[in-house]
Amino acid sequence: MALVPNAWAGFGAAFGPLVILSLFWKRIDRAGALAGMIVGGLTVIIWEYVPVVLYNADRVHLGHSQATGLYSLVPGFFLSIVTIIITSLLTAPPTKEIIDGFELSTKPIPE
Numbered sequence: 001m002a003l004v005p006n007a008w009a010g011f012g013a014a015f016g017p018l019v020i021l022s023l024f025w026k027r028i029d030r031a032g033a034l035a036g037m038i039v040g041g042l043t044v045i046i047w048e049y050v051p052v053v054l055y056n057a058d059r060v061h062l063g064h065s066q067a068t069g070l071y072s073l074v075p076g077f078f079l080s081i082v083t084i085i086i087t088s089l090l091t092a093p094p095t096k097e098i099i100d101g102f103e104l105s106t107k108p109i110p111e
Contacts, residue, residue: 013076
């Protein structure tokens with residue numbers, strides 16, 4: 001049962017930013033999407049399982065979430081969004097055909 005929150009955090013950090021940006025930002029591309037999924041998923045794993053040594057009298061080893069009290073989805077989601085945006089901006093812009101398809105998909109359906 002302890003793995004279930006980690007699994008949801010991994011899915012949320014890997015795919016949540018991708019879905020949101022795909023719906024609202026026409027500049028996203030394949031490289032940005034892939035980089036964001038990787039960074040979001042890895043952030044959750046690192047946040048949960050790489051220990052942080054707290055330098056106190058006991059030298060306690062805790063996971064990042066225990067040390068900070070921050071659920072791993074939060075940093076994973078944020079870093080995934082940043083990665084998608086930066087990677088997409090560093091690659092070639094989408095073609096006019098892709099932009100036209102995005103614009104068409106965002107128009108309201110006439111009644």
